[in-house]
Amino acid sequence: MSRISIDSTYLDPFFNEEEVSYLEPLANIANKEMLLAHKGPGSDYHGWINLPKDYDKEEYARIVSSAEKLADKIDVLLVIGIGGSYLGTRAAMHALSDSFSDSLTREERGTPQLIFAGTQLSARYHHQLLQYLEDKRFAINMISKSGTTTEPALAFRLFRKELEKRHGEDGARDLIIATTDKQRGKLYELAVEKGYERFVVPDDVGGRYSVLTAVGLFPLAVAGIDTDAILEGAQEALKDAELPFEANEMLQYAAMRHALYQRGKSIELLVSYDPRFQYIAEWWKQLYGESEGKDNKALYPASAQFTADLHSLGQYIQEGRRHLFETVLLESETSYDLSIEKIAGNPDGLNYLEGKDMFYVNEKAAEGVSSAHRDGSVPNILLRMPELDARTLGYLFYFFMRSCGVSAYMLGVNPFDQPGVEAYKSNMFKLLGKPGV
Ligand code: PA5
Numbered sequence: 001m002s003r004i005s006i007d008s009t010y011l012d013p014f015f016n017e018e019e020v021s022y023l024e025p026l027a028n029i030a031n032k033e034m035l036l037a038h039k040g041p042g043s044d045y046h047g048w049i050n051l052p053k054d055y056d057k058e059e060y061a062r063i064v065s066s067a068e069k070l071a072d073k074i075d076v077l078l079v080i081g082i083g084g085s086y087l088g089t090r091a092a093m094h095a096l097s098d099s100f101s102d103s104l105t106r107e108e109r110g111t112p113q114l115i116f117a118g119t120q121l122s123a124r125y126h127h128q129l130l131q132y133l134e135d136k137r138f139a140i141n142m143i144s145k146s147g148t149t150t151e152p153a154l155a156f157r158l159f160r161k162e163l164e165k166r167h168g169e170d171g172a173r174d175l176i177i178a179t180t181d182k183q184r185g186k187l188y189e190l191a192v193e194k195g196y197e198r199f200v201v202p203d204d205v206g207g208r209y210s211v212l213t214a215v216g217l218f219p220l221a222v223a224g225i226d227t228d229a230i231l232e233g234a235q236e237a238l239k240d241a242e243l244p245f246e247a248n249e250m251l252q253y254a255a256m257r258h259a260l261y262q263r264g265k266s267i268e269l270l271v272s273y274d275p276r277f278q279y280i281a282e283w284w285k286q287l288y289g290e291s292e293g294k295d296n297k298a299l300y301p302a303s304a305q306f307t308a309d310l311h312s313l314g315q316y317i318q319e320g321r322r323h324l325f326e327t328v329l330l331e332s333e334t335s336y337d338l339s340i341e342k343i344a345g346n347p348d349g350l351n352y353l354e355g356k357d358m359f360y361v362n363e364k365a366a367e368g369v370s371s372a373h374r375d376g377s378v379p380n381i382l383l384r385m386p387e388l389d390a391r392t393l394g395y396l397f398y399f400f401m402r403s404c405g406v407s408a409y410m411l412g413v414n415p416f417d418q419p420g421v422e423a424y425k426s427n428m429f430k431l432l433g434k435p436g437v
Contacts, residue, residue, distance in 0.1 A: 006249050006383060011380065060217065074137045076114075077113070078139070082120075082149055082151045087211075088397065089215070095277065096389070096390055097223070139177070145210070146181070147190075179199040179214045179215055180198065181200070200214060233391035233393060236394075237397075253381065254406040268288070268327055269317070270303040271303070274331065278305055285301040287400060295412075325381070340357060
């Protein structure tokens with residue numbers, strides 16, 4: 001049984017198993033011929049497929065040892081990057097850290113804090129970040145595959161200047177790590193010129209498929225996350241990806257969402273019942289949005305955090321326009337049981353829950369919601385997994401990347417380009433007066 005399994009209980013009235021099995025040949029072609037035999041468009045970017053086992057072991061050893069050395073010297077690691085160059089790190093960090101770790105001191109936490117910059121162009125955010133860093137020892141991991149993306153490049157300029165002001169060019173050199181292309185690009189050139197430690201975003205791995213490279217692994221290792229376990233989870237998923245369709249949840253997930261799209265659904269809402277999934281949803285939205293949203297096609301990837309959003313979006317989901325379905329991420333257990341005790345007089349009317357725990361109540365909420373939403377014509381695909389630890393997260397990352405590659409090929413689009421991202425950039429550059437634009 002694979003680590004993530006599909007429960008189709010709440011898909012029942014919308015399509016039957018047979019309908020998904022009609023898509024089996026298409027899913028198999030997308031998987032075997034287009035992805036694995038590298039015949040699909042964008043095959044120059046298939047490097048992520050076998051990465052969990054074929055990663056650069058020598059570089060990984062350097063990632064772990066450099067991370068350990070750096071962690072001892074700093075309070076904060078500033079991770080500068082945007083899109084695929086930061087979302088996976090943020091997702092893992094948020095999912096695997098204590099909910100309140102940001103309010104702990106460096107000593108209490110035991111590891112440096114990760115802070116993200118260059119993910120937008122807010123003057124307020126970056127100004128306040130400079131202030132926040134005033135009394136902190138910080139280093140920079142500048143991450144950009146192309147080396148030219150405006151948002152992170154601008155933030156890098158700002159915070160590099162601050163490091164150089166404090167430590168001089170020589171001192172700053174030991175506190176800046178560049179993760180970029182192996183041999184080209186502005187960041188590569190700058191890193192070589194200044195002598196920064198460098199890690200590589202492989203040529204054949206695009207940004208949104210890069211979480212299992214140095215892009216994600218180095219900052220996570222600095223923050224004390226178990227990157228070995230993340231890689232092991234991804235290896236397990238890679239093995240499961242070889243299973244035939246009937247036992248392969250990655251292919252089935254791709255086929256199910258394709259079937260729902262064909263039936264006229266246009267929005268997929270990724271839903272979870274614990275805030276730790278919040279940035280996993282952000283990473284997932286980029287993965288599917290950039291991989292599939294082209295040629296005027298594809299499901300719009302959206303997300304909701306339950307039960308909080310049941311008190312905001314819940315009404316729409318239950319009774320608004322019937323153009324969505326939900327994919328629900330469910331943990332089957334928790335290490336954090338909070339038992340509910342009886343109170344004399346039952347002032348809040350909750351004594352009927354005596355002896356139950358909060359996780360149980362959350363599970364019942366999920367069950368009740370899926371059944372109500374199904375009754376409201378919102379199909380639910382449930383993805384069940386063990387408690388989300390580093391290994392399961394590694395599995396989940398690979399699960400979604402592999403399904404996404406298959407799903408995009410089933411849809412007939414190139415999963416590995418993003419031509420639409422250029423339009424805003426050229427307008428912005430014209431307005432800013434960039435030479436040559
Ligand atoms: O998935 C992608 O390719 C993009 O989202 C990129 O990750 C993002 O645009 C950042 O690009 P770069 O790493 O070149 O700065």
